[in-house]
Structures are given as structure tokens and as C-alpha cells.
Amino acid sequence: MKNKADFIKQINEGNSFKGDFITLGAAMLEGETITNAYVNVPLKTMNRHGLIAGATGTGKTKTLQVLAENLSEKGIPVLLMDIKGDLSGLAKPSPGHPKIDERHEKIGLPFEPKSFPVEILTLSKQDGVRLRATISEFGPVLISRILDVTETQAGIISVIFKYCDDHKLPLLDLKDFKKILQYATGDGKQEFEEAYGRISTASTGAILRKLVEIEQQGGDLFFGETSFDTQDLLRIDENGRGYINIIRLTDIQDRPKLFSTFMLSLLAEIYSTFPEQGDSGRPELIMFIDEAHLIFNEASDALLNQIESIVKLIRSKGIGLYFVTQNPTDVPEAVLGQLGLKVQHALRAFTAKDRKAIKLTAENYPDTDYYDTADVLTSLGIGEALVSALDEKGRPTPLAATMMRAPMSRMDILTESELSSLLSESQLAKKYNKEIDRESAYEMLNEKIEQAEAEEAKQKALKEKEAIERAESKKRQSTSSRQSTRQNPFVKVLSSPTVIRSVLGILTKMLK
Known part of the structure; x- marks a missing residue:
């Protein structure tokens, strides 16, 4: 029998913090919930990211x-x-x-039902506040990484952006980008070659095919205006509670390219616009990425490197990223190593591969004298998890099998009428749901091409007119010459019938 008193002492000392914290539940030992032995997470280290993992249906x-x-x-x-x-x-x-009452009695926490301020966001045509970003906001480097292009193609994308900057052509949506690519090797080929060098049609064709792939996954809805201002994610309601912004992604599970594109753009925008926070003792924003494998499975090496870099750097802005997935192995090791809080629900061992994965997962947790971690991972019940966080000094807290507290809000979805009511009260919907299609590169280039074609047609018509005038002038000169010849007296005498008959008569006598 393990020493229960020592265990409780370890849990209480390891989960006692000077600053503010969140209580996840109560520690468990040998299947028994230890009332009032709370498992806490300090707010100060919640920007150190985290992982919530476990098999389907484990909580x-x-x-x-x-x-x-x-x-x-x-x-x-x-x-x-x-x-x-x-x-x-x-x-x-x-x-x-x-x-729920029974669970909370075991934990030693009162249960109080509550609702929370919620904003519904969407990337697609579903109801909610529309999230958009412009091509220009991505920039050539990020666009190149998302499209997973070659070094040569990335160079062409940089030239395209430079041309648009030089000529004040806004790159807002996919049709703008596609149009400028076509223009670079079509009507504007000579202009591009003179200013930036030759651009290969094979390379622009390859880039266009990559753009079509994103377009088919819904990128035409995401790229455009009005761009979403990430500062709107930081709103606080009149009661001092932070808004919970929920992005509805139920219809893009089969469109991982769009999902990873959105996630990377959002993280890059937050990183570039949020100020350095320093040691403030609490995060600015916490992001939970459910079904995190959707980002990593379809990501190119360049995209993965970008994500890993942002995960390492973004915590200095007070941003915490929490990945939710079935197995920790879904998350790359370089990212997994950056995650301070780990909440591991039960894993199931159906195959030898599953058992190997469980053994590897167990090795990611701090050593403990009170658990066989690999064994506990397969015996946890629904709503129970192994928890390890970072204390206020950045050290791992004692590993604790935890009876998790129940949500205070509804553990079910809103009805259609409830959702409609929530959306009708949204201030952000009024700001972002009006679609704008102002004049940008697509329209400007079309106008430029039309002007060039009109000028070309005008020059052609002018040349044709000049040719006609020259032909008419020659005709008039010829007619005038004939008329002048007929009016000459000498010519008149020579061409008169009398002279002609005399000449013919002389010729006839000579022939005789």
C-alpha cells in the first residue's frame, strides 16, 4: 500500500501557488479520489502551451x-x-x-452552472462572423511556404509581390493573384522581362495549380476583405470575463490545406501584431486547436518549420497554444517538447503498435513513485486524466491521476434558434459579414489590358486608314495624270484620227 499521507502532501505542496490558478480537479490514488487534494495550473505558465490527448470518448x-x-x-x-x-x-x-453532483462531492468543489460570453466565427458559408485575410497580408514568404513551392517558384512569387508594390496593385484575393501570374507571362511579359528578368510559364503554371488546390478547398472564401483584426479576439464582457471565440470548422475536415493555411496566417498575424508581454503573470489569449493532426498531417516540411518556430516564439506575446488530439504522437516532437501542460486521458491498447505508443507516451511524463504511468494510461475512466503542469518557476508539478471537474456550461450544442439569437446579438458580425470587393489587381490589370488592346486597335485602325488614304492618293494621281495627258494639245494632234490615218497610209505604202 502506497503512503497516502505522503502522496497528499506532495500533491498539495506541488499545486500551491502564490499567483492565480485554475483548478482542474482532485488527485486520485489507486482508483480513489482524494477529496480536496486539488490539481491546479498556474495562470503564469499557461502561455507555455499544452496538450490534451486521449482516445475517443475519454473526455x-x-x-x-x-x-x-x-x-x-x-x-x-x-x-x-x-x-x-x-x-x-x-x-x-x-x-x-x-x-455531476456526485463527481464534485468527491473532488470537494461546489458545482455552479454558468453560461459564458461566446462569439461564433466561421471560415466558410456557415453562420457566424466571417474570418478573412488578404493575399498581401500573407506576404511572399508565407504564401510560398503554404503553397510548398520550389525555390525558383518562390522567387517568382517575390517578384510578383514586388511588381504589385511598385505599381500600387492591391493583392486581396485569389483572383488577383491568379490574374497577375497570368499577366506576367502573357500581356505583361515584355514589361516584366525588362524590369525583373524572364519569368518561366512552366513555373507560373505550377504556382497556379497550387492556387487552384487551395481554391477548391474554400480558399476563395477565406482570401479577401474585410480582413479580421486579431485584436477582436481579446474582448472582455461587461462582467470582466474574457470572450470565448469559437471557430466552426465542422465542414472543413476534408479540407486540411485550408485549415493549416488559416492557422498559420492567424499565428503569424498574432505574432507580428501583439506586443511583447514580459513577465505579466497571466496570458493574453489561449488558443485550443482541436483535431490538431489536421494541421500536421498535411503540412509540408517548410510549413512544419514555420509552425515550430511560431510555437517557440509566440509565448513571449502572452499566447498559449493547446493541441487537442487522440495520441501525443500526432504532434511533431519539436512541438511536443515545447508543451508545458499535459492532460492525458485514457489510451487503448488493441495492438502491439498501440502498446508501443503507450510506452512512449508514458516516458513523456515526470517520474513518480506512486504510479506505473503506462498501466494507469490504459485504466483511466471517462473524465479522468494524468496531469502534469509547470509551476510558477517553470518546474513540472507532481504527476497526478486526476478526477476532472465537470463543465459549468451545457455539454451539448445550441439549438438552431439559440444559435440564431446569439448571432443576431453579435457586434463582430456587423463589422465583418459585409463582403467587399473593391478595385484591386484583378480589375486594374483587366483595365490595363483593355486600355492596351484599345490602344493597339486604335493604332491598327490608324495604320489601315493611312494605307487607304495612300491608295486613294495614288489612284487620284494616276487619274490626274491620264486627264492631263488627254488635255495636252500636242497629244491631241498626234492622237487625232486624221494623223492616225495619215500614219497608217504611209506605213501601208512602205509595206508595198
């Missing part, structure tokens, strides 16, 4: 919900990627349940 989404609720209550805004469509219930209080 990952509810853990995400609990974290989002408690962050909101602390005045910290949250951004959730809702892939499965089951997080909108955060806007309504929990109806309660005897099992």
Missing part, C-alpha cells in the same frame, strides 16, 4: 471546455477550433445532473 472535449470556462472567468479570452461542432453549448448554463 478530451470536456477538459477543453473546463479550461475555456475557467480562463474566461479569470478575464482571459479564448479561441477554440470546433472541428466536431460540440462546443457552442458554452453559451448556455449546464442543466445539472446527479452524476
